[in-house]
Amino acid sequence: MSTDTAKPVAYRDALNQALREELARDPDVFLLGEDIAGFDGAFKVTRGLLQEFGPQRVVDTPITEAGFTGLAIGAAMAGLRPVVEIMTVNFAILAMDQIVNNAAKIHYMFGGQVSVPIVIRMPGGGGHQLSSQHSQTLDAWFAHVPGLKVVCPSTPEDAKGLLKTAIRDDDPVIFIENEGLYGKKGPVGGPDDLIPFGQAVVRRAGTHCTVIAHSRMVWVALQAAEELAAQGVEVEVIDPRTFRPLDLDTLAGSVRRTGHAVIVDEGWPEYGISAGLATHLYEACFDWIDAPIGRVNCADVPMPYAKNLEQAALPQPADVVAAVLANIGRGIA
Amino acid sequence: MPEMFMPKLSDTMEEGTILRWIKADGDQVAKGEPLVEIETDKATMTVEAPDDGVLSIIAEEGDTLDVGAPIATIGDAAGAPTGVQSVASPGEADPIATDEVATGIPTASDGTAGTISGAGTPAITPSPAPMAPQHAATSPAVAPPATSGTRIAASPLARNIAAHAGLDLSTVTGTGPGGRIVKRDVEAALSGNPAAEDVAQPAPAAAAPPVVAPLGSAAPVQPVPPKMPPPVPRGDWPAGRRTPLTHLQQVISRRMTEAHQVPDFTLERDVDTTALAAARADLRVALPEDQRPSVNDMVVRAVAMAVRERPDMASRLDGDDLLVPDGVHVGVAVSVPGGLIVPVVRDADQKTVPQIAAEVRDLARRGRAGTLRPNEMEGSAISVTNLGMFGIDRFHAVINAPEPAILAVGRSVERPVVLDGHVVVREVMTLSLSVDHRVIYGAEAATFLGRVAELLEHPAALLV
Incomplete structure (x- = not known):
């Protein structure tokens, strides 16, 4: 590990x-x-x-998401390892045909003769008054598709270690950052510190309730955990980090111990990440749960522009506190 | 016409017995009123009226019916339906459906619950209110109260622990949202302490703290092993087949333990039953088959006559009082599948031998069928138990507390006996009388047992 790994690095600089x-x-x-x-x-x-690397390796593209994503998929099929930046997840919608129909399918449809070692980076999330079209959390869109790997780092260390793993992976990886995390500082690993996919991480240990959160919501959950601890409630905060592959063992192991789970997800509640995780947990932990699995999501509306409404729509620590207390059968203090 | 069906009152219940209709056929009943007592394999429970209306009984007292079989209808005075929904349908009584109700998801047959409207409506999460709708579903304000007699709202974890511990959830009070039985309630019921309202109980000691990676640490966290131990620690018991005690077995276990506290002693006496055997043979000529007495029926009669003569033999300890019960009611131990019951021949001293014979047959048959009512197993002053039919010569029985005495009857068999200086072959039976020494003393007990023996050796006396 080099010496500069000791000093805090911003999430964007870790990337x-x-x-x-x-x-x-x-x-x-x-x-x-x-x-x-x-x-x-x-x-x-x-x-x-x-x-540092010149215009052959760091390439500006026209505003043509479907075009340059398709170009990158072709380059990956031909043996290169393209890393595509889509400005925000909201613009990836324009490239969904390339992502879903080509990147995710080619290895499968050609019997494994061709791989697509592409990374498509993009930030998601809201909270910056960018209104309905530019504040979306679409993790579930990608996690829905077999053939993609889906990674959502919450810390500078994970951002760096998971991105390096993504670049070296032979399959298409959707790498979803968060606009609210770019300035977040923390330690990072060195050039050889890779973080494997499919390993959830326990961000805080606790016994009363498992709180599952990813990306920026990890920090919301941790703040809620602090407030809950002041009330004598110790929650276990777990960050899945990747949804394909998913480390269900760690999530289910925690829920079986605590008997309670609350999922915090910046995406919408209907048919999304929280719904999918809840289903997994119901199936894996049915005889261990002591209450219906709680969920805290973005409001089921297009993101409002007004600051107060936007804050009301996004999951806040107070929402997580309330959800945990309701789940374990305690009133709101 | 809203029908009531035999509800599924426990996870293992397959059939139930109508013990008692609290309301009579044709009565006007109000929703929530206690309506009928139903006995299951584990317990007797009271089921409430699911709706207002006039009760029309389908299943009679004593009927044993499969879960889901119709037991009554509730209509208005003219016989027209009063409700829009059938109530306590088999599907609704299913535990899974119960859970659905508890989580606020309406089921097709939930119309009568009424209190859950809107609970399934998707709403904005998180709302400006501090609680998002998903968790609102767990709040008492939304979930329907779990008070209906046919529903037991319990979390899967609570059900799991209760099933492993053989705990009947109908005996547990839920303190979770909407009255749901949760883990702490089951644990409280098992420990005998009321559930702490303020939760956040520490997890079981078995839960090893997970390895935590502080934010920014380089090493990925060791995942928690997925294979978890069963939620209820078993200690060091050997592996084997495990079966929860039935309600009956739990009662027997408790009563036997209580009885063991009684300071008792046992007297034995051989009885010459040669004449008794001859009398039984003669009675075969006179009586229809269902009234022909067994040796045991004759013993019951003899005991009843002897108690009538010496009522103090039935006196029992009640605090600082001695109580001599009215009436000579004699309990008769009957073996049933998975246990033992003691139905009671009431006023046995007033009944003839053929009457006792017929009654004991009927009680035993219904006892084995599980259709006896509780009042047919209560109130005995003294009991008789017999293992002669299994070839047992003599044994000492455990007193059926709070009764003061029990007579254990061995087999009647030919033995060499010294009679007038000669060894002769006679039929002999050994009686063993166990008594509560706090109440009955040696001489009394010996006199009583002697009188019973005397009556049995002169069987014509039993027939008067």
Whole structure:
């Protein structure tokens, strides 16, 4: 581990480190996306990489999500390892045909003769008054599709370690960042510290209720955990980190011990991540649960623009506190 | 016409017996009123009227019916239906359906619950109110109260623990949302302490703390092993087949343990039954088959006559009082599948031998069928138990507390006996009288047993 891993690094810079290290390590890796080269990326994740690796490997594209995603899928089929940045998840909708019908299907439909080692990075999430079209959390859209791997890092360390794993993975990986996390600082691993897919992490140990949260919601859950601890309630906060593959064993193991689960998900409640996880847990833990699984989601509405309504729509720590207390049968203090 | 069906009152219940209709056929009943007592394999429970109306009974007292069989209808005075929904239908009584109700998901047959409207409506999460609708489903304000006699709202974990412990959930009070029985309630019931209202109980000691990766640590966390031990620790018991005690077996277990506290002693006496055997043979000529007495029926008669003569033999201890019960009611131990019951021949001293014979036959048959009512197994002053038919010569019985005495009857068999200086072959039977020494003393007990023997050795005396 190099010495600079000790000092806190912002989430966006952790991603930058991963990209830089992988560009340096493997000449087949290249980046493409809107404004990622000359402008350093809309969220400055690719800062300095054009200067360091040149325009052949850090490529600005036109505003054509379906076009450059398809181009990258073709390059991946031909043996390169493209890392696509889509400015936000909201624009990935334009590339869904390429992602769902090509990236996710080609390995399967060609009998394994061809792989698609592509990473498609994009931030999701709301909270910045970007209104309905630009504040969405669409993790479930991708997690729904067999053939994709879906990764949602919540910390700088995970952002770096999981992105490096994604780039080295031979399958298409949807790598969903969060706009609210880019400035989050924390320690990161070194050039050789990869974090494997399919390993959930216990962010906080507790015995009374399992709280499952990913991406920015991990921090919401941890804040709620602090408030609950002040009331004598110790929750166990678990971050699945990846949804394909999913580490159900860790989630179910915790729920079987606590007998209670609350899922915190910035996505919508209907047919989404929280609904899917709840189903898994009902199936795996039916005889161990002491209450219906609780869920805290984004309100089932298009995201409001008004700041107060936006905050009301997004899951807040107080919502998690209330959900946990209701789940374990305690009133709200 | 809303029908009531035999409800599924426990997970294992397959059939139930109508013990007693609290309301009579044609009575006007109100929703929630106690309507009928139903006995299951585990317990006797009272089922409430699911609706207002006039009761029309289908299943008679003593009937044993499969779960889901119709037991009554409730209509208005003219016989027209009063409700829009059938009540306590088999599907509704199913535990899974119960859970659905508890979580606020209406089921097709839930119309009578009425209190859950809107619970299934999708709503914005999280709402500006502090609680999101998904968890609102667990709040008491939304979930229907779990008070209906046919529903037991319990969490899967609570059901699991109760099933392993052989605990009847109908005996547990739920403190969870909407009255749901949750883990703490089952644990409280098993420990005998009321559930703490304020939860956040520490998890069982078996739950090892998970390895935690602080945010930013380099090493991924060791996943918690997926294979969890069963929720109820079993201690060091050997592996084997496990069966929860039936309600009957639980009662026997408790009563036998109580009886063991009684300081008792036992007297034995051989009885010459040669004449008794001859009398029984003669009675075969006179009586129809169902009234022909067994040796045991003759013993019951002899005991009843002897108690009538010496009522103090039936006196029992009640605090600082001695109570001599009115009436000479004699309990007769009957073996039933998976246990033992003691139906009672009431006023046995007033009944003839053929009457006792017929009554004991009927009680035993219905006892084995599980259709005896509780009052047919209550009130005995003294009991008789007999293992002669199994070839047992003599044995000491456990007193059927709070009775003061029990007579254990061995087999009647030919033995060599010294009579007038000669060894002769006679039929002999050994009686063993066990008594509560707090109430009955040696001489009294010996006199009583001697009188019983005397009556049995002169069987014509039993027929007067």
